[in-house]
Each structure stands twice: as structure tokens, then as C-alpha cells.
Amino acid sequence: xxxxxxxxxxxxxxxxxxxxxxxxxxxxxxxxxxxxxxxxxxxxxxxxxxxxxxxxxxxxxxxxxxxxxxxxxxxxxxxxxxxxxxxxxxxxxxxxxxxxxxxxxxxxxxxxxxxxxxxxxxxxxxxxxxxxxxxxxxxxxxxxxxxxxxxxxxxxxxxxxxxxxxxxxxxxxxxxxxxxxxxxxxxxxxxxxxxxxxxxxxxxxxxxxxxxxxxxxxxxxxxxxxxxxxxxxxxxxxxxxxxxxxxxxxxxxxxxx
Amino acid sequence: xxxxxxxxxxxxxxxxxxxxxxxxxxxxxxxxxxxxxxxxxxxxxxxxxxxxxxxxxxxxxxxxxxxxxxxxxxxxxxxxxxxxxxxxxxxxxxxxxxxxxxxxxxxxxxxxxxxxxxxxxxxxxxxxxxxxxxxxxxxxxxxxxxxxxxxxxxxxxxxxxxxxxxxxxxxxxxxxxxxxxxxxxxxxxxxxxxxxxxxxxxxxxxxxxxxxxxxxxxxxxxxxxxxxxxxxxxxxxxxxxxxxxxxxxxxxxxxxx
Amino acid sequence: xxxxxxxxxxxxxxxxxxxxxxxxxxxxxxxxxxxxxxxxxxxxxxxxxxxxxxxxxxxxxxxxxxxxxxxxxxxxxxxxxxxxxxxxxxxxxxxxxxxxxxxxxxxxxxxxxxxxxxxxxxxxxxxxxxxxxxxxxxxxxxxxxxxxxxxxxxxxxxxxxxxxxxxxxxxxxxxxxxxxxxxxxxxxxxxxxxxxxxxxxxxxxxxxxxxxxxxxxxxxxxxxxxxxxxxxxxxxxxxxxxxxxxxxxxxxxxxxx
Numbered sequence: 134x135x136x137x138x139x140x141x142x143x144x145x146x147x148x149x150x151x152x153x154x155x156x157x158x159x160x161x162x163x164x165x166x167x168x169x170x171x172x173x174x175x176x177x178x179x180x181x182x183x184x185x186x187x188x189x190x191x192x193x194x195x196x197x198x199x200x201x202x203x204x205x206x207x208x209x210x211x212x213x214x215x216x217x218x219x220x221x222x223x224x225x226x227x228x229x230x231x232x233x234x235x236x237x238x239x240x241x242x243x244x245x246x247x248x249x250x251x252x253x254x255x256x257x258x259x260x261x262x263x264x265x266x267x268x269x270x271x272x273x274x275x276x277x278x279x280x281x282x283x284x285x286x287x288x289x290x291x292x293x294x295x296x297x298x299x300x301x302x303x304x305x306x307x308x309x310x311x312x313x314x315x316x317x318x319x320x321x322x323x324x325x326x327x328x329x330x331x332x333x334x335x336x337x338x339x340x341x342x343x344x345x346x347x348x349x350x351x352x353x354x355x356x357x358x359x360x361x362x363x364x365x366x367x368x369x370x371x372x373x374x375x376x377x378x379x380x381x382x383x384x385x386x387x388x389x390x
Numbered sequence: 391x392x393x394x395x396x397x398x399x400x401x402x403x404x405x406x407x408x409x410x411x412x413x414x415x416x417x418x419x420x421x422x423x424x425x426x427x428x429x430x431x432x433x434x435x436x437x438x439x440x441x442x443x444x445x446x447x448x449x450x451x452x453x454x455x456x457x458x459x460x461x462x463x464x465x466x467x468x469x470x471x472x473x474x475x476x477x478x479x480x481x482x483x484x485x486x487x488x489x490x491x492x493x494x495x496x497x498x499x500x501x502x503x504x505x506x507x508x509x510x511x512x513x514x515x516x517x518x519x520x521x522x523x524x525x526x527x528x529x530x531x532x533x534x535x536x537x538x539x540x541x542x543x544x545x546x547x548x549x550x551x552x553x554x555x556x557x558x559x560x561x562x563x564x565x566x567x568x569x570x571x572x573x574x575x576x577x578x579x580x581x582x583x584x585x586x587x588x589x590x591x592x593x594x595x596x597x598x599x600x601x602x603x604x605x606x607x608x609x610x611x612x613x614x615x616x617x618x619x620x621x622x623x624x625x626x627x628x629x630x631x632x633x634x635x636x637x638x639x640x641x642x643x644x645x646x647x
Numbered sequence: 648x649x650x651x652x653x654x655x656x657x658x659x660x661x662x663x664x665x666x667x668x669x670x671x672x673x674x675x676x677x678x679x680x681x682x683x684x685x686x687x688x689x690x691x692x693x694x695x696x697x698x699x700x701x702x703x704x705x706x707x708x709x710x711x712x713x714x715x716x717x718x719x720x721x722x723x724x725x726x727x728x729x730x731x732x733x734x735x736x737x738x739x740x741x742x743x744x745x746x747x748x749x750x751x752x753x754x755x756x757x758x759x760x761x762x763x764x765x766x767x768x769x770x771x772x773x774x775x776x777x778x779x780x781x782x783x784x785x786x787x788x789x790x791x792x793x794x795x796x797x798x799x800x801x802x803x804x805x806x807x808x809x810x811x812x813x814x815x816x817x818x819x820x821x822x823x824x825x826x827x828x829x830x831x832x833x834x835x836x837x838x839x840x841x842x843x844x845x846x847x848x849x850x851x852x853x854x855x856x857x858x859x860x861x862x863x864x865x866x867x868x869x870x871x872x873x874x875x876x877x878x879x880x881x882x883x884x885x886x887x888x889x890x891x892x893x894x895x896x897x898x899x900x901x902x903x904x
Contacts, residue, residue, distance in 0.1 A: 136672055136676065138665070138669075143565075144565040145402075145425075145427060145428075145429050145659075146427060146429045146441075146564075146565055147427075147441060147564045147565055148426065148427070148440070148441040148442070148443075148444035148445040151395070151424060151425065151426040151427065151441075151445045151448075152444060152445045152448045152617070153448075154424050154448075155395075155424070155445055155446070155447075155448030155449035155450075155453070156448040158393055158422065158424070158449060158450060159448065159449060159450045162393065162422070162450060165672065165676070166424075167665060167668050167669070167672070167680075168659075168665065169662065169665040170659060170660060170661075170662070170665065171659075172659050172660045175565075175566060176627070183662070184660075184661060184662040184665075185662070186662075187662035187666060188662040188665045188666045188669055189669070190669075191665075191666045191667075191668075191669030191670040191673065191772075192669035192672060192673060193669075193672055193673045193676060196669070248604070249604050250604075251602040251603070251604050252601075252602065253601065253602055254600075254601075254602050254603055254612070254614060254616075254622075254624070255617070258448075307660075307661045307663075308657075308658040308660055308661055308689075309689060343768075344765075344766070344767060344768075345765040345766065345767055345768050345770075346765070346768055347762070347763050347764075347765050351723075355768070357768060359768075360666070360769070365768075367768070370690070400822075401822040402659075402682075402684060402685075402686050403684060403686045403698075403821075403822055404684075404698060404821045404822055405683065405684070405697070405698040405699070405700075405701035405702040406821075408652070408681060408682065408683040408684065408698075408702045408705075409701060409702045409705045409874070410705075411681050411705075412652075412681070412702055412703070412704075412705030412706035412707075412710075413705040415650055415679065415681070415706060415707060416705065416706060416707045419650065419679070419707060423681075432822075432823060433884070466865075505861070506861050507861075508859040508860070508861050509858070509859065510858065510859055511857075511858075511859050511860055511869070511871060511873075511879075511881070512874070513859075515705075
């Protein structure tokens, strides 16, 4: 049985997401279809990458992830099928996939459609879905198109290397007002080397990593590396982003000593 | 395996849509249930007809579509099961089904409940669902009630016939601010007879039909007949309705020459 | 085949609800997963109890209901698996389950996690889901942890006993602006003993119970005991809460004579 997930900016008000499911069920009536989200903000590849990046590895190996964000078609990007960590991804090569794998270790990248040669205004159904169906039918990914060696990259803030400081930015604020940064656990270990540290947030300081919200009293701040491997900050039972006036691209600093 | 879709104004915040699914699974545990939308604006039959009309034909033949919009029960309309293009529809005969088939070529219309004789305040569960379940069990539609020859019609703007002009109105604005009109491809062909044309939108003119957004530069306007067969206008990567101040019932004119 | 429902305040914008589904499908690929709602307002146990309380009994016996509301973990509440009316419930013992069963006739309460000992920041996945999976695999509920005799109770407005008056409050306003109260049908029968009655709503009076909205003209008021057994008031085709300025905790009085 095929498990197919959908990550789109198509919303739940219009017919697009259900048209997609109908067309999929017409080909594979037994498919298990899971909405990762249809509420990605229009054209927001960063949000799509964050949501998909945190969710995909929870699914069984072999799951096929259709991604239709900003794919209405500006005619500027190619379209690809990708294999990564034994999952499959199909969508627009507009940078969203570069954030899935910080080191670009995508195993296979196959071009399934060319910029400016889109078949229709509804690419999710007319270009991505046929590729998804082929993968679900067991057709090898390399048979879907032409291999491509690189994918488009979305801008990634890079801090100048410092010995005692690790700097990053807020890349996402979730509905609980938790703060997701682009500081990876790998960088934290590499630069910190196990030293004491202070995460500076305005005048507050966080001096340890936590396992759960209950590690601090209500209103206290927790810091942890989330399931996508990046630093997340939150307030136990509170709205951290609002209270600390943190926004997208606000800078987060970690000082080691 | 039965595929059953739901199109309702019941929302996702309250228990109604999941109560409906629970009651359905209690009868048919293996049913595949697809939400077409639960975010139809309360009582908005026009939106329901637009969303369902674009989505239903993507589903496999034999799919059963439960429609619960404005069915809370004003006590003014009968309730029907309908067969159309080998799909089944069950819901309130309040006009929503008249928009599915512009020529009223519904194959079978069966009355399953009478205005003012509704069994409860939750018609989707207590009147429509039993009919859906019977259809899913293979009971012929004619066994569900009494045949009815006509259905209620929703108002439809009709342009006075002109030789060189085709006029219509905006009937829906989707979440991307694309414009859906009530101008059908059939009328376009019948009146246009292949002549050159200009679609007038404020001071902008569209002089050709497009296949995909990428046919024009970013910010350009595209026009195409969508999968429901009506004229749709959009801006590549832009919000057309907002930028052109187009609203429901704004007039769209096509001049042939 | 296991049917598993989800009632959470995790929203549909972030990855949480789909991460949960992915992790579930990884263990039980054939599970039928139904969203009761992910749009519970953050920390709103009252809304969760209302929505779940109305929906759960529609599902087949044996359904497992995962409830993750206000479970981010303040570290103040234990976590439980519960058996009630042949349904299973797993979640935080923060009071939400006390509203499911007004008389606290929960059949079994098993503690599956201790306040302050939460394994992670994502309890729905890391604590509740493993319990759900065990139940779905047929492991008896008593094997999941330690029996617990009582659950946390949410505040419940109790009227002083009066012979001729039954008083309650508005506990929920649904998206149609219908009014859900905490007046139970049991109390109505016990105090009313079949006498004539007047439900007072501002200067309007409702003197009978209704079966369906169509029992009154458009704009008329209906009163009925809903599927959760509590008094619900509504206006046929109108927005009662807004028009009558009724809010949470507004008092509703029934006078018997």
C-alpha cells in the first residue's frame, strides 16, 4: 500500500487539494493520502521546507511526498523527483528541497519538467501527480526523466566563523509562538566542544538544554534541538515570540566559555 | 471499496464533520472518506457548487458526494439523491446541484426527504448519511425515494444575446485571488466562432488564451477555461482580484472582431 | 483494522499533526486516522471536551481517541489511558476527561506518565502514541501502567438547587453561533418532572423543545438536547449568539410551572 503525503499552499477552501486527491484515487484507489499541510503561506518555500523537513522522517521509508508550493508556475524553475533518506519527493526545484538536506546529500535528482514548458496551470495534478503515481507503481525514479546534478538553493544565513560564538537567525515561528532557528546541533557540538554556554535572548539567558517543557517552571524558557536537528526556543505555557518581540530573521547568539 | 466525499459548511473547529465521519465508519469501517471542503462559507451554495463542480469529476466513477451546505434546515427545500455523469450526490435541493450541470442534464433525481419534515437538526448525519450508506451498499438510487423531475435553480446571470460581445460576471475569487467567471467555453466558441477577441479587464486587455502561468512574464495576465469549463483569469505570481479591485458580480466582457 | 482519532491544539499550519500521523503509520500502516479537530484553541480543555464529547460516541466501539490539548507539558498533570463506554482515550489528565463523563463513570483509568517526568516536548508522539499503538495491537489497557482511581476535574458551574428553576451557563458557541449550555437533559427531567416550562433568553421565551430547525420559521428560536445530552439553543438560519449578545458563561434560566 502506498503512502503519499501532500504539502501545498493550495488551502482548504478551494477545490485544488481535493481535486488532487480525487485524481490520485482514480489511479490508486487504495492509496493512503496524508495532508502534511495545505496551509503553507502562498509562495513560502521556507515554511514548506520547515514543515516538511520536520514531518517527513516520521513516515515509513518509501513514502512519496508531493510538494506543491509556489508551483503555480512562474516559469522560472525546473521540476524534479528526488530520493533522499529512502523517501521520495516530487515538486518544483525552487529551493524548497535545498533546505531539506543542509548538506545537499540528496541521493538522486531527476528532472521531470522544464521551466517554461509546464503542461498546465495546475502542476500538482498535471505534472507532479503522474510522477508520484509512477513511483507508487514501483517504477524506478531514474526512469522518470533526466538526471540533474544540482538543485536550486534557497538563501541560507551563514555566520562568519568565530571561536566562542555561534550566531543564527529565527527561521520560523510556530502557532504556539515557539522559535525555530537555523542553528544546527552539529554546529553546536563542533564549535561548543562540550563547553559551558549561554543562549542570549534579550536580557534573558538560557544556560542548559532541556528535554521537556516541564524541566522549567511555567513562564520559564526552554531550549532544545528539535526533531529536524535545529535549535528551538520556547516558553513553558507562554508565547515566547510575542513576549520577546522575536520575528523572522531576529538574531540568536550562543556564547561558549 | 467505497469512496465518499464531504462538502460542507460545518467547519473544522466543531465536532460536526468528525461526528459525520464516525457515524460513517461505524457503518462502513473500510470507507475511504475525502474532505472536499468543510470550509464552505455558511449558506454559500454558490461557493459549494464551484468547489464541488471543479473537484468531483477528478474522482473515480461511482464516488458518492455528500453535500451539506445551508442544510441546517430552513424547512424550505426538499432533499435529494442525484446521479450525474456516473457520480452520486446527496444533499439539500437548495439550488447547489443546479450549478453542477449548467444544462440540467442530471440523470436521476430522487427525493429522500421533504421540506419541513426533517428528522433532526443534523441532517448530514440523520438524513444524507443513511442515503449515502445505501448507495455505498449497492442499493439502486431509485429505491431511495420518489423520483423528482426538476431541481431548484440558483439565479444565473444571463446576458442579452449580442453578436460581438459575450458578457459574464465574477462568480468566485479563490485564495490566490484568481478570478472565476460564469462565461462558459461553449458560449465562447458559439459566439466567437474562432474570431479574434479581447477580454477587457479595466484598462488591460487579454487577447489570447493561455495554457499555463509561465506563458506570460511575472505580473502578466493569463486567461484560460478551467477544468469546470468556465473562464478563469489570473495574474502570474500576483493577486489579480485585489489589484484590479474585482469582486463578486463584477462584469467581465469579451469583444470579438 | 484500527480506527484512531486525533483531537489536538496542534493546528494544521505546522508539522506536528502530520508528524504524529507519520509516526503512527510507521507502526500501523493500515490504521484509519480521523482528525476530530486540530483547531482546538491552545490550552482550551473545555472546547476539547465539548468537541470530543459530541463526536466520540459516533465512532465504532473500540475506537482509540488520542487527545493532545494543553499537553505541551506544564509539568503539572499526570498522563492517562482511559476506558469509557467501550472507547479508549489517551492524553493528559488535566481535566479534559472529567467533562466527558459528567458522573465520572470512567471504567478504567491507567496512569501512563507522571507529571514532571515527561519524556520530551512532543508528548503526543513520545508518550501518548506508544500507548495508542499498544491498545491498537490488542494489549489490555491495564498492562499500560498503574491504575489510578480518580482524574482531575475541571470546574463545573453548579446551580443552587431550586424547585422551579434550572440555571446553567453557556459553555460553548459553535461556528454557526449556536449556543451550547451545561444544562443536562437529566436535570431537565428530574426538576421539570414533565411540567410546562419557559426558557428565558433576554426578552424572548422558548416554551417547547424542538426536533429540527424547520419546526420554527426563519429567524425563530429552537431549543433541543443535543447528542451530548445538553441543552442547545439556536436561531433558524440566524446567528443567535451574536444577535442575543450571548457569551461564554452567560446565564440561561429555565422556569417550570
